[in-house]
Amino acid sequence: MENQNLETKYNKWIVTLSITIPLVVALLFGVNLRKLGYDVEPLSFLPPIYATVNGITAIVLILAVRAVKNGNVKVHEYLMKTAIACSVAFLAMYVAYHMTSDSTKFGGEGVIKYVYYFILVTHIILSIIIIPLVLITYVRALAQVFDKHKKIARITFPIWLYVAVTGFVVYLMISPYYVH
Numbered sequence: 001m002e003n004q005n006l007e008t009k010y011n012k013w014i015v016t017l018s019i020t021i022p023l024v025v026a027l028l029f030g031v032n033l034r035k036l037g038y039d040v041e042p043l044s045f046l047p048p049i050y051a052t053v054n055g056i057t058a059i060v061l062i063l064a065v066r067a068v069k070n071g072n073v074k075v076h077e078y079l080m081k082t083a084i085a086c087s088v089a090f091l092a093m094y095v096a097y098h099m100t101s102d103s104t105k106f107g108g109e110g111v112i113k114y115v116y117y118f119i120l121v122t123h124i125i126l127s128i129i130i131i132p133l134v135l136i137t138y139v140r141a142l143a144q145v146f147d148k149h150k151k152i153a154r155i156t157f158p159i160w161l162y163v164a165v166t167g168f169v170v171y172l173m174i175s176p177y178y179v180h
Contacts, residue, residue: 006143014139018132021091028095032102042101043093047178050093051171057086058164065157077141083160084134090167107177116173123166130160 033040064079106116133156140149 007139007145010135010139010142014132014135017135021131022128025091025095029098031099033099034101040100043097044101044178046093046097047171047175050090050097051168051175053086053090053093054164054167054171057083057090058161058168060086061157061161061164080138080141084138087134087164102179104174104178106174108173112173116170119166119173120170123163123170126159127163127167130156130163133159 034042060079060083064076064083067073067079068076106113106120108116133152137149137152137156140146140152
């Protein structure tokens, strides 16, 4: 019963964060401090860093799944907390970059343009969907409701992995078009 109370206790936070994070990111994405008259340097060094963090997140997720499959729950727990921290760090850098820099347009043409936009759109949509999934999965682990944790983790893992990998791929595809 205590575990169910823990889940219930965090449900409001899960809903609040799942709505607030995408809204705040969308709002801040539209704010360019330089265009508002603030004398800030563009943080143009950030895209390769946050893309690398996405790549690291993907590797950490794979290692975490391997750890739990090998029965190493403590390593799994540490790696999952690391993956969450990487995702939060990515988001902070991503927002900071876009608040100080002009958006970069993808310059590819033909089929590659459609491939890029397909990857980008699915990445964005799934990055919104992954927020409540990660939070629910994490809370179920905290509550030690491991049967329910495992059930949702089977959905969360491939989506989160896709978001992390495609974040890195989007960077690789658009990086030739960054203005330095």
